[in-house]
Amino acid sequence: MKIAITSTGNSPDSKIDSRFGRCSYVVIYNSETEEVEYWPNPSKENIEGAGPGLAQFVASKGVQKIISGEFGGKVKSIFDSLKIQLVVFNDSQKSIGEIITMLNY
């Protein structure tokens, strides 16, 4: 399963980004192959619709679960219709590496 995590940077030591739409990077972790990809957020500088833009981007990558600190009101319905699971994790001190370790329970 592909899992997206919003990140403040592009390394495993970066912390989770507490925002969804305007996060700096998106980490896409493939739990079967244990591959990790770092993508810069294409809609970070959008004046409007950063969340839906990023939602479209992660959906096009085939992600089934998204971990972020918070989701805006616009994206909830998009993810519901795409059957993508949302995980709200509000510990901004956790790094991407630690979260991936948590996912490998």
Added chain:
Amino acid sequence: MNNPPHFKGYKTVGLTENALPVILNFEEYEALRLSDFELYGQVKASLIMEISRPTYARIYESARRKVAEAFVLGKPIVFEGGKVYFDSNWYSCKQCGCWFNHQEKEIAATNCSLCGSTDIEQGANDPVNTIDMKTCVCPICGLEHPHTPGIPCRMTVCPDCNWNLKRKDAPYQYRMKNKNL
């Protein structure tokens, strides 16, 4: 609530050290908005928020005290609603503290989606939903009547026994829970 703030809070100008922020709950924000921005009276505002007038006064007072504390002590303000957004399709994990939803609504989730812990709780018993399920009950015959927010249970009279109704469960329970949001 129809008008959540579209930003997350305030920062102090000129102070660099990170003071612990004052957390203003959404219901407190809403109370401030209704009373001091829309200039509604407390009775009208409590009806809009679908809570009783005394509860409204308590929330409003708490909101004003928090804003004053932030101003006087130079603390940032953060809007936070806790469980306000979550409905019964959401689960919370007691292990890692995350919240997650579940796309197959018919099947109950068994594990936390993040850490895999089985120590999870469905969001159905969060305070917001508890308030919605309030009922008045007649102490004589046990007749149950849905509670109308803003009207005390004792103002409704049982049609059979002519007795004033009372709240079905312990009256202060949901208020106590609300404070921990």
